[in-house]
Amino acid sequence: MTGSLIALAVLALVACGPYILDAYGIGLLIGAVSYTILASAWAMFSGPTRYISLATVAFYGTGAYTVAVLSEALPWPLVLVSAAVIGGVLALLVGLSTLRLAGIYFVIFSFGLAELIRQLITWFEVSVSGTLGRYIFLELEPRHVLWQLLALAAVVVLITGWIHRSRIGLALKVIGDDETVAAHAGINLARTKLILFVLSSVLITLVGAIQSPRWVYVEPGIVFNPQVSFLTVIMALLGGATKRWGPVLGAVPLFLLFEWLSARFPDHFSILLGLLFIGVVFLLPDGVLAAIEKLRKKKEARA
């Protein structure tokens, strides 16, 4: 409870950012908040279930595309609602058909999903609408984007808080520890996973939708950039996907690190990203938070 309150207070503080920061400062906040939501939403499902999902960009891109298609036809709030509904229905369909797959197959499928949706949209645009690039001309300023993202972040805080306190949170802990035990204890595995997958996907879809007016021009190659999926995974893993505040602690520092790298070493980004991946997986398999806890326990044991 205190955790949620502190988090909400921090979000409120960040919301004052646009009054003191310049455009780049606001841009940084948008990036950091957006990746924080992506990593938290990802961890919401993948943390407890241990299903590594590479489908982040499939939903993120779907959100952006929904805006590109509907932005002129509907008022903005309805566009966002449509994006959430489309993301949710898509996640439900995908979840129903794949969540019974064992872990490794799910990873492969989730990676393919982004490509599948990208090709479907391309096919539709080529053969039905006869255009590919779409324009988003909305009079939304960066600070509006930031405030919407912060509101979404507040929703994430409330949802994770609720999950931790509710029966579903307890069920997830059991599933994470041992699926067989969970099944024997009468937990409906498929339904629990599905609920989380849909929740997490709707949040990710909304991030894409809220951010897309910043890009003006949308085409599948731009919005389905697989790097978004990889960065989200590495951020959540660095912080610790099973801890409630883990993804935040992974997303913010890594986002800032990448930003620094892109300026300091503009020619070596891919190499550094690869090294970082290896480093996180080898040195911090359970994330920073878990590593700190382990250290503390060791100290206590010695004392």
Place this chain on the structure above:
Amino acid sequence: MRNVTRRALSCYVSAMAIGLALPGAALAAETITIGYAVSKSGPNAGGAGISTIPNYELWVHQVNEKGGLLLPDGSRAMIEVVEYDDRSSAEDAVRAIERLATQDKVDFILPPWGTGFNLAIAPLMDRFGYPQLAATAVTDMAPDLAKRWDRSFWFLGGGHDYGDALASLLGELKEKGQINDKVAVVSVADGFGIDLIKAARPALEEAGFDLVVDTTYPAGTSDFATMISGAAGSGADTFIAFSYPPESFGLTKEAQTAGFNPKVFYVGVGGAFPIYPNVTGGIEEGVMSVGGVDAASPKIQEYFAAHQEVTGKLPDSWASAITYTTLEVLEQAIARVGLDHAAVAEEISTGTFDTIIGEVKLEDNQLRDLWLTGQWQEGKFVAVAPADRDGASDPVVPKPAWD
């Protein structure tokens, strides 16, 4: 944070390092900062690495060798470069512009590579008041965009320009009886391919052609055997591929393997790349593609030689020369009116410039005098359309057989 990339600057930099230690060093006022964020990694890195980055490097190198950018008062200021990698992400490209404008406060910003990213940064460039000389954006929306953001300039035309030019070129060849009225077209289901096929389909039909093959394939396709054999069996004298680089090369290879020798063989992006002759094994003679240069022009020859010398490779014969042209336009505008953004934008919009592609005068903030179709002739990718423009070469039809 700042990357001073030019070797020529190193003496100057060390002088400045010494200068910093001395009180009252006022050297900083004599540099002009130019910022850019280009895709150095990710899917766009290929295009940016061919058409955009080498030209930026070449231009900065040449300007600094001359002693810097000329200003209206006759003095010169060295260029200092601030560069970022946008990682082929639109969000990163947008944030990099925010950073260049508000943190680095650079004097001018050069645009990223590609249509999408030029559009993504356009509203910000407009908000911060920077002129944007979009050299690698192909969009039929250019007239509207130039109106929406009045300091944006569009140099590479739209899909219709290229589609229409090809159709009228083929129409003339048909009138002269050099090719029959059948055309086989394949196009990639991606931005550029779609724009071009959409424009070319009606234009070709209007010119009296029968599109006996008209197929679309997804980007990333690597097996072209069916496409080529379909075209070969269609009886068409003309084969057109509105394709992207990997496929342009793949289609060429497949046509060679299958011994498919249409009278006109046209591929999309990649056909004007300097490596295209290597792809064909040195028998590129007669292949047509997008773009082209006036190979007989001494200025173009000089540009090719300088590009080779400074960056270590030849430029492509479509967007490269145009990219370099935008830099010349910017340089001359600054020399005439100084660093004020509004004045520079006004000068670019209304002035006349002497560049490697000849005299440039924009119409409604767009470059309309473009080479739209080119052909490999004796080792050079020369412009063949529009045919009535000075410097156009006559197309060689039929294309000599591969072998």
